[in-house]
Amino acid sequence: MTTQQVIQEMREKFGEGLRAAEEPAPGALYLTVDKELIRPASRHLQDKLDARFVISAGIDRLATEGCLSVTHIFSRDKAKQFVCLRADVSENGAEVEAITPDVVAAGWSEREIQDLVGVKAKGHPDPRRLVLPDDWPEGVHPLRKDFPYDANPEPVEGAEVKFKEAPEGTSTVVVGPFYPVLEEPAQLRLFVDGERVVGCDYRGFYNHRGIEKLGDSVLTYNQIPFVAERICGICGFIHSSCYCEAAEQAAGVQAPRRARYIRSIMLEVERIHSHLLWLGIAGHILGFDTVLMQAWRIREPIMWLCEKITGSRKSFGMNLVGGVRWDISPDIHPEILDCIGQIEKESLAVVDAVQGDTTLLVRLKGVGILPEEDARSVCVVGPTARGSNVDIDARVDHPYAAYDELQTRAITNDGCDNWARVVVRLEELFESIRLVREGLKTMPDGPLMVEFAEEIPAGRQGVCTVEAPRGEAIHYLITGENNRPDRWRVRAPTYQNLQALPLMIKDETIADVPITLGSMDPCFSCTERVETVDVRTGRQAMLSKEDLLRLSQEKSER
């Protein structure tokens, strides 16, 4: 279905309610509807137009257009198109109908908008806070423009954490916020019947860094790539690439061909090291540290290679809006080819060895089941989706960088369990190696950076996705004044994947929870790139020794 047909269909269905429709760049369709229509329009997109929910953005437009807006972003994968559905509300009646009852995957995003922009989602099945700490004052919304980026409101005394009620007949096992296995904080409350998990409640967002806020209040266009790169401690380059491509789209320019090839090659290099890192961690979670040691040993040379190419093993610092800063010169090609050749050989040996290892298989096969249907309704992404036979891959569906020429395929598996996700990642590792070889061979000559004729005008939009090792990352950008965006929205893959965790661990034993969580390769700091410092943790750190003593005494008296 073409863009025109989509607009036509929406117009027939919603008539005057469809206020505006524009497609400033191919692959990004922006629709504006009356706020009453946001729920039926979202439902129609999902059910009739084959659109997969991606993320929502709340935007404070009070100063410019006198309204707050909610934009739900959908992807029509096979049509290679994003559909951004916007509805405006006034400041007093800041409320829209929740789409979550129809579009399950929007659960977290709508809660996030309630917290940060203050547009209520009416009829949301779980309207609790998601991002803001529990003692954050009511009615203070950090992503509003009148909220200074460094403000630190007084915490509310005696605020209570709202946890989900445990179902009748179950006990609650609390894991976290700090616990072994993953080095990032998150709290899982597992509701168990004996050893069997029947449900869970998730409380996260302990790691807020206020990155989106910094992007629209402090940083400038070309400073953001360096912050974006630090959204993730492993796959940072995907975020800076995604941001730059979104900004380039908004500015109406394209990075030169060679720069786009360099981005693709480095993205694949990043996938190689990330998947090897993950393989090691997965082994570690299962108590099989040989896999950890060997996978990381095999991975190390590629980190050194990154250092050689970019000057740093992790934060490459390579991307700017309009291109890349350094070339991959032909002198270093043989070394890259050697390095990935060696990795290919050694990874094959590891794969060959662990494949028949029954101790591993017992822990992975048939564990952490995520049926295809559920994977589709929760809109998981990356290997988590592809391991459940959902054939989406941003490189194929929304080609960016040089993937229009460097063609690849979505590697799927219909096992729907932890093992399927392992197999998908391993196959992807070898596919990435192939892509790096292909990219080096076909990379055209030319400049690395486009010249900007003028400043990026305000009010333009760009949306871009990059297939990270963990799934697609999305950056949505509205340009603004003062050489910085008006709004920069980031969604990391784990944000969507984590929402499927309750489904994946249902009916498993407690012992299988860590590896199931691990099988989606979660990255909490990515997920929680949003708002200001967690006041609650700040305060806890200031508890005196007497306080702690009193607390623990009270606790043991009961």
Next chain:
Amino acid sequence: MILSKLKEAIICLGAGRVTLPYPFAPHPPAEGFRGKVEVDSEKCIGCGGCANVCTPRCIVVTDPSQDTRVLEFFLERCTYCARCAEVCPEEAITVTEQFETATNDTQDMHIKAEVYMGSCQRCGRCFETSTALDKLMVTGFQGVPESGE
């Protein structure tokens, strides 16, 4: 099962010992590595370009008097992006390979560069370095007049 354990054992034995003796033996980084930056106050013209691009804002420019401009680098916040060196028009900033910057004294990570400036005749504030002004004099700089056609 046994076969697979054997294969795993072979991989481990084949790999042998890979741990490097660092820090007991030096381990220099690759060429082009971005380490701690250095500033040459002789070359600097006080344009502030570096401070403008520095994402973590660790370069602070102040004018303590009419003819001095001070550039302070608080490098404990540096993210080693080398943008300052990239934009500096005078190549006054160099990126070294120094990565062993752990210290008990944050002063070790502070750099202060004083630049002597000519002051503006009208407002009295720092205007341009004397070296740069001299350079303009020597080459007989003039504005290019608008062409009449």
